[in-house]
Amino acid sequence: xxxxxxxxxxxxxxxxxxxxxxxxxxxxxxxxxxxxxxxxxxxxxxxxxxxxxxxxxxxxxxxxxxxxxxxxxxxxxxxxxxxxxxxxxxxxxxxxxxxxxxxxxxxxxxxxxxxxxxxxxxxxxxxxxxxxxxxxxxxxxxxxxxxxxxxxxxxxxxxxxxxxxxxxxxxxxxxxxxxxxxxxxxxxxxxxxxxxxx
Numbered sequence: 692x693x694x695x696x697x698x699x700x701x702x703x704x705x706x707x708x709x710x711x712x713x714x715x716x717x718x719x720x721x722x723x724x725x726x727x728x729x730x731x732x733x734x735x736x737x738x739x740x741x742x743x744x745x746x747x748x749x750x751x752x753x754x755x756x757x758x759x760x761x762x763x764x765x766x767x768x769x770x771x772x773x774x775x776x777x778x779x780x781x782x783x784x785x786x787x788x789x790x791x792x793x794x795x796x797x798x799x800x801x802x803x804x805x806x807x808x809x810x811x812x813x814x815x816x817x818x819x820x821x822x823x824x825x826x827x828x829x830x831x832x833x834x835x836x837x838x839x840x841x842x843x844x845x846x847x848x849x850x851x852x853x854x855x856x857x858x859x860x861x862x863x864x865x866x867x868x869x870x871x872x873x874x875x876x877x878x879x880x881x882x883x884x885x886x887x888x889x
Contacts, residue, residue: 735870742865742873753825754879760794761882767851776834776846778816798832831862856881
């Protein structure tokens with residue numbers, strides 16, 4: 692009986708020493724810091740992937756719409772700021788071929804922090820009624836024009852009479868707080884204006 696009582700007292704007085712507690716706390720802190728760093732890295736990666744996905748979706752939809760209009764266009768009128776094309780208007784026949792409509796694609800640089808690639812019905816790029824912003828957060832946009840031999844027509848050429856293909860090169864950048872900016876440069880295919888006869 693004395694033996695069992697001494698065992699009971701010995702078991703009762705056993706505990707962690709201060710050194711053991713400090714080592715366990717240190718190891719636990721390191722593990723928690725690693726888990727937190729991994730979690731933050733996954734969140735940042737998720738935000739960047741979301742930014743890339745949004746940019747890709749916007750530009751793909753914009754290029755699809757531009758491709759539809761460009762293939763049906765029978766006339767193009769380019770507008771310049773200096774030697775760079777800032778907008779162009781496409782004349783598109785209606786479904787019954789009896790009437791025509793115009794649609795303008797342009798690059799709005801009025802807001803330096805959020806430049807936009809837009810589309811507006813009609814031939815005036817300054818009209819805001821009915822304007823549809825196709826791509827936001829554009830850092831650079833270049834309109835390219837090609838003739839029937841697929842030779843690049845210099846942007847400074849005012850005459851649109853020989854234009855047979857158009858192409859858009861766009862650079863988009865999106866950022867979020869605490870995450871590096873996601874930047875992407877996308878070039879559309881060269882859209883052939885099938886209804887233009889040269």
